[in-house]
Amino acid sequence: xxxxxxxxxxLVLALTASHGWAQEKTSFSQLSAETRVIAEQYFKAYIARDxxxxxxxxxxxxxxxxxxxxxxFGSVRFEGKTAxxxxxxxxxxxxxxxxxxxxxxxVSGEHAVFEGTLDWTxxxxxxxxxxxxxxxxxxxxxxxxxxxxxxxDFADYTPFLAAMRAARAGG
Numbered sequence: 001x002x003x004x005x006x007x008x009x010x011l012v013l014a015l016t017a018s019h020g021w022a023q024e025k026t027s028f029s030q031l032s033a034e035t036r037v038i039a040e041q042y043f044k045a046y047i048a049r050d051x052x053x054x055x056x057x058x059x060x061x062x063x064x065x066x067x068x069x070x071x072x073f074g075s076v077r078f079e080g081k082t083a084x085x086x087x088x089x090x091x092x093x094x095x096x097x098x099x100x101x102x103x104x105x106x107v108s109g110e111h112a113v114f115e116g117t118l119d120w121t122x123x124x125x126x127x128x129x130x131x132x133x134x135x136x137x138x139x140x141x142x143x144x145x146x147x148x149x150x151x152x153d154f155a156d157y158t159p160f161l162a163a164m165r166a167a168r169a170g171g
Contacts, residue, residue: 032107035143039112042148043139047100051089058084059147066153072161084151096129097121100137114139118155122163128170130163 026034038057045054064084066076078084102116118137122130135155142150 028109031109034146035110035112036107038143038146038148039107039114039141042141042151043100043112043114046088046139046151047098049088049092049095049098051085054088055081055085057148058151059144059149062147062149062151064088064151064153066155068154068157072157094123095120096123101134110143112141112143114141120160122160124167128167130160130167132160132163135159 042054042057045051045057058081060081061079062081062084063077063079064087065078069076076087078087098118098120100114100116100118102114104113104115106113115138117134118132119134120132122132124130135157137156138154140150140152140154141148
């Protein structure tokens, strides 16, 4: 009887270890909660263009990409914290105002998604401004070990292009 009990215990331990149950894992809910805290801080700093506040939240290997901006601005992809922050500081320097109107946001594990519209004003070289209103906008962040590793923006640049035409026409 004792031999059967020992075999049972060995079998249970083997099954537990093989399924990862013996290892302590971060739960989905816990990881989502941790991601939410970092992602919300990062996204608020991004919209405020507060690069000093954003910098410690971005991983050293972190990057930024906006594949929807390619036809408007050319390739918009930066890898590494240094290149990403340089892009933000220099590439966003002409932005006078950015305001995000959130429609929906959710966090799932290590991913955070912010969906809404973006109002933003770009100062042009001739002193005029392109005022973009209600541009559909989505940001997807991936947070790993407490830092943003991936930042992807997706936007419908139609309102921006209309704002640029209006600014150039003097309207």
